[in-house]
Amino acid sequence: MKNKEHNRHIYWNPYFGGFLLGLIIIFTFYTTGRGLGASGAMKSGVVAVVETVAPTHAEANGYYSKFISEDKSPLNTWLVFEVIGMLIGGMISGGLSGRIGWRVQHSPKITKRRRLYFALGGGILFGIGAQIGRGCTSGAALSGMSILSVGGFITTFAIFGTGFLVAYFFRKNWI
Amino acid sequence: MGLLTLINTIPYEWDNVLAIIIGLAFGFVLESSGFSSSRKLAGVFYGYDFAVLKVFFTAAVVAAIGLYYMDYLGFISVGQLYVHPTYLWGGIIGGAIMGVGFVAAGFCPGTAVTSAAIGKIDAMVYIGGIMIGVFIFAELYSLFQPLYEGSFLGNITVVDYFDLNPYWFIFILTIAAILAFILTDLIRKRVKKVFY
Numbered sequence: 001m002k003n004k005e006h007n008r009h010i011y012w013n014p015y016f017g018g019f020l021l022g023l024i025i026i027f028t029f030y031t032t033g034r035g036l037g038a039s040g041a042m043k044s045g046v047v048a049v050v051e052t053v054a055p056t057h058a059e060a061n062g063y064y065s066k067f068i069s070e071d072k073s074p075l076n077t078w079l080v081f082e083v084i085g086m087l088i089g090g091m092i093s094g095g096l097s098g099r100i101g102w103r104v105q106h107s108p109k110i111t112k113r114r115r116l117y118f119a120l121g122g123g124i125l126f127g128i129g130a131q132i133g134r135g136c137t138s139g140a141a142l143s144g145m146s147i148l149s150v151g152g153f154i155t156t157f158a159i160f161g162t163g164f165l166v167a168y169f170f171r172k173n174w175i
Numbered sequence: 176m177g178l179l180t181l182i183n184t185i186p187y188e189w190d191n192v193l194a195i196i197i198g199l200a201f202g203f204v205l206e207s208s209g210f211s212s213s214r215k216l217a218g219v220f221y222g223y224d225f226a227v228l229k230v231f232f233t234a235a236v237v238a239a240i241g242l243y244y245m246d247y248l249g250f251i252s253v254g255q256l257y258v259h260p261t262y263l264w265g266g267i268i269g270g271a272i273m274g275v276g277f278v279a280a281g282f283c284p285g286t287a288v289t290s291a292a293i294g295k296i297d298a299m300v301y302i303g304g305i306m307i308g309v310f311i312f313a314e315l316y317s318l319f320q321p322l323y324e325g326s327f328l329g330n331i332t333v334v335d336y337f338d339l340n341p342y343w344f345i346f347i348l349t350i351a352a353i354l355a356f357i358l359t360d361l362i363r364k365r366v367k368k369v370f371y
Binding site: 010011012014015017018019020021022023024025026027028029030031032033034035036038039042043045046047049050061062063064078079081082083084085086087088089090091092093094095097099100101102103104105106107115116118119120121122123124125126127128129130131132133134135136137138139140141142143144145146147148149150151152153154155156157158159160161162163164165166167170171173174175 | 190191192193194195196197198199200201202203204205206207208209211212213214215217218219220221223225226229230231232233234235236237238239241242245250251253255256257258259260261262263265266267268269270271272273274275276277278279280281282283284285286287288289290291292293294295296297298300301302303304305306307308309310311312313314316317319320322323328330331332333334336341344345367369371
């Protein structure tokens with residue numbers, strides 16, 4: 001493709017993006033007293049589905065029951081609204097740069113099917129890991145590090161350290 | 176205590192409006208930085224694109240400097256902010272599992288949201304995967320519970336746990352970030368380019 005060379009420059013300078021992201025984190029702590037998050041909203045989604053499909057099962061389960069309350073839906077949490085905002089924000093940014101469109105992005109060396117299997121498998125692992133670690137790259141690692149939380153640094157090093165350790169086994173998917 | 180007290184006095188519906196606005200800015204910045212592309216994100220593990228490290232580390236350093244500076248000026252009190260709790264083994268093992276998921280899929284949850292927003296089907300499948308993962312964890316909760324609740328050290332920061340001076344710590348963290356940026360630029364020059 002002719003625009004391959006181009007593509008490298010269509011994104012923001014990473015330091016500029018990082019600087020703005022840092023300001024957003026400061027603003028979030030300033031106004032709400034907490035940091036950002038993402039995986040928590042997906043957890044709320046699962047809790048809401050299970051509570052609707054099998055309410056007695058959800059209440060009996062030690063994990064779901066933590067997030068169920070009498071007076072409001074499990075979807076009525078700060079993070080769910082934040083993630084709705086993220087969808088809109090991502091769509092605006094992608095729309096302004098002409099990046100919106102249905103597609104499966106993968107290395108030309110692998111098939112679309114393989115990419116989707118790995119995306120699903122990686123998602124399942126990340127979903128389990130984010131529960132054990134009580135937060136994902138946004139909530140635990142990034143917001144945690146910003147406030148100098150010990151756990152934030154541990155999770156950050158665990159995520160990226162393991163990533164480098166196992167990268168060799170997944171290289172065919174990327175390079 | 177700045178706006179914090181203000182937020183506590185306004186109705187909670189406005190809290191949700193604020194959540195959408197903050198999310199909007201967060202999603203916009205992630206997408207504009209290229210985090211909607213799994214191939215760009217995975218670059219950090221193979222040395223052909225270090226955007227993840229640069230954005231992530233810059234944001235953490237800017238936020239840490241900003242928060243402690245605002246604390247110094249008296250706009251906020253760092254002690255009253257929510258500190259992500261430290262569960263030693265939960266953090267390590269959970270982080271390790273997330274690391275494998277990150278390399279396998281090329282996404283983390285936040286980046287996948289912005290990627291799904293621009294129509295990438297792999298990101299939507301990934302988010303479906305996360306929800307399956309949460310479901311598996313919850314259904315097998317009794318198995319995971321000791322790890323989930325064990326080795327709790329409190330909502331600690333490096334300042335209270337290691338008794339460090341926060342200003343020096345942030346200063347050293349900043350230097351470490353700059354060194355990491357220089358080092359990764361050197362690495363990237365030696366690695367075969369990957370176009371995506």
